[in-house]
Amino acid sequence: MSERIWGIVADSFPKMLTYGLTVTLPLAAASFLLALIIAVLVALIQYGNVPVLRRICRFYIWLIRGTPLLVQLYLVYYGLPKAGIYFDKLLAAWLVLGFNEGAYMAETMRGALESVSQGQMEAGYCVGLNFVQIMTHIVLPQAFRTAFPALSNSLISMVKETSLAATIAVEEMFRQAQIINGRVYESLALYTEVALIYLLFCTILTWLQRLCEKHLARRGGAIK
Amino acid sequence: MILSAHNIRKRFADLDVLKGIDLEMQQGDVVAILGPSGSGKTTLLRCLNFLERADEGILTMDGADIDLHRATHREIVRVRRKTAFVFQNYNLFQNKTVLQNVTLGLTVGARMRRDEAEATALEMLRKVGMADRLKHYPSQLSGGQQQRVAIARALATKPEIIYFDEPTSALDPELIGEVLSVMRDLAVEGMTMLVVTHEMDFARNVSSSILFMDGGEVIERAPSRQFFEQPREARSQEFIRSILQR
Ligand SMILES: Nc1ncnc2c1ncn2[C@@H]1O[C@H](COP(=O)(O)OP(=O)(O)OP(=O)(O)O)[C@@H](O)[C@H]1O
Ligand SMILES: [Mg+2]
Numbered sequence: 001m002s003e004r005i006w007g008i009v010a011d012s013f014p015k016m017l018t019y020g021l022t023v024t025l026p027l028a029a030a031s032f033l034l035a036l037i038i039a040v041l042v043a044l045i046q047y048g049n050v051p052v053l054r055r056i057c058r059f060y061i062w063l064i065r066g067t068p069l070l071v072q073l074y075l076v077y078y079g080l081p082k083a084g085i086y087f088d089k090l091l092a093a094w095l096v097l098g099f100n101e102g103a104y105m106a107e108t109m110r111g112a113l114e115s116v117s118q119g120q121m122e123a124g125y126c127v128g129l130n131f132v133q134i135m136t137h138i139v140l141p142q143a144f145r146t147a148f149p150a151l152s153n154s155l156i157s158m159v160k161e162t163s164l165a166a167t168i169a170v171e172e173m174f175r176q177a178q179i180i181n182g183r184v185y186e187s188l189a190l191y192t193e194v195a196l197i198y199l200l201f202c203t204i205l206t207w208l209q210r211l212c213e214k215h216l217a218r219r220g221g222a223i224k
Numbered sequence: 225m226i227l228s229a230h231n232i233r234k235r236f237a238d239l240d241v242l243k244g245i246d247l248e249m250q251q252g253d254v255v256a257i258l259g260p261s262g263s264g265k266t267t268l269l270r271c272l273n274f275l276e277r278a279d280e281g282i283l284t285m286d287g288a289d290i291d292l293h294r295a296t297h298r299e300i301v302r303v304r305r306k307t308a309f310v311f312q313n314y315n316l317f318q319n320k321t322v323l324q325n326v327t328l329g330l331t332v333g334a335r336m337r338r339d340e341a342e343a344t345a346l347e348m349l350r351k352v353g354m355a356d357r358l359k360h361y362p363s364q365l366s367g368g369q370q371q372r373v374a375i376a377r378a379l380a381t382k383p384e385i386i387y388f389d390e391p392t393s394a395l396d397p398e399l400i401g402e403v404l405s406v407m408r409d410l411a412v413e414g415m416t417m418l419v420v421t422h423e424m425d426f427a428r429n430v431s432s433s434i435l436f437m438d439g440g441e442v443i444e445r446a447p448s449r450q451f452f453e454q455p456r457e458a459r460s461q462e463f464i465r466s467i468l469q470r
Contacts, residue, residue, distance in 0.1 A: 127329025
């Protein structure tokens with residue numbers, strides 16, 4: 001490789017990494033948090049069979065899972081302004097990523113909630129706990145434990161999916177690669193570079209995930 | 225009288241499971257409920273504790289009448305505070321240790337202080353011989369050990385009566401004894417117990433009387449010895465003959 005390319009890579013690396021650390025990862029974390037809150041609420045509503053809300057949740061899941069993330073992003077950022085609803089681009093990215101992943105994670109959480117035996121809930125009532133106490137002390141902790149691998153995978157997906165925000169001009173890591181490439185025309189080197197940074201992020205997260213799993217297993221496992 | 229129930233009825237769809245059950249328990253009674261599979265034994269216990277909502281029936285505890293069909297949330301809580309339930313498959317909280325399984329109802333449910341709750345839990349776990357496994361999780365225990373923890377959990381809430389639904393049916397034969405011996409100790413101490421069981425030894429030698437059910441009805445209620453030696457009803461006689469043949 002030529003010295004020019006090495007120079008470009010060396011120049012762009014700190015810049016991309018900075019955007020990765022200050023935009024990509026925080027956006028992924030914030031979207032994941034939003035998704036988690038949505039997922040838990042939606043899963044609880046379905047688990048508790050709350051009349052009207054239950055149907056709204058099914059509709060939400062159907063809608064999200066049946067449309068591409070990219071289309072959702074365009075619809076919210078470019079489409080909604082036509083209806084007089086404007087979002088800042090970062091806000092749009094956060095909302096779309098959160099609501100999108102939330103639908104998938106809701107299904108994960110619902111499965112995890114349902115995997116906790118009904119008998120434990122009855123035992124909870126019999127020792128004088130109420131529904132909320134049973135959920136917070138018994139059912140939810142076990143559901144989170146069951147869902148942990150799937151939820152961590154969602155977080156890792158989220159890190160990669162934030163790159164789609166580049167299409168609505170959010171200044172994140174991939175957008176930086178595009179901008180720099182627009183100046184120097186070294187797409188192979190720059191996109192390889194940015195891919196390696198995503199790979200680094202995801203590898204570290206996978207490693208953390210495994211560490212947590214080991215810790216959880218040591219705490220009694222608790223899952224049959 | 226510690227408990228009496230009158231005319232408990234329950235249907236599932238078009239199946240009449242309980243057809244008007246009457247029941248009376250005195251302080252210290254140990255009553256074994258016997259009967260063929262599907263006769264409604266489990267459903268009866270579940271209705272008494274509101275795990276199942278009866279279609280009809282009056283429960284009287286401590287002089288207060290409670291409509292089993294229309295009971296309010298408050299009444300249900302009051303009844304459950306006086307009773308405890310031991311399940312066939314233990315139903316221990318899988319994410320809690322042995323000690324936490326017993327204290328949870330006290331600290332969270334009854335808002336007891338932690339040290340007080342732990343002292344109570346320890347006392348109960350000692351009673352069932354599980355005080356040396358406080359930090360274990362249910363998945364690390366044998367079935368018999370889990371059921372003994374479940375009994376300690378039931379005792380910890382200081383119930384006036386404990387319902388047992390086939391507490392030894394899920395156990396390997398060699399583990400049944402340890403659970404039955406705990407239950408025998410409780411009976412000797414004067415604990416009031418209503419026990420659905422297939423253990424004829426327990427029914428004959430530990431329980432004070434038998435409630436024999438068939439087809440959603442109480443066919444016969446008699447002192448244990450009398451039930452086994454001189455059953456009054458034809459269906460009781462048939463039942464006893466069938467278990468002797470096994
Ligand atoms: N939730 C339910 N929905 C519909 N039918 C039920 C339900 N629970 C029990 N039944 C039916 O009610 C009848 C009585 O059931 P129950 O479990 O009370 O019997 P049991 O005497 O405890 O039997 P076993 O000795 O097998 O435990 C059975 O025919 C059963 O299929
Ligand atoms: Mg039964």
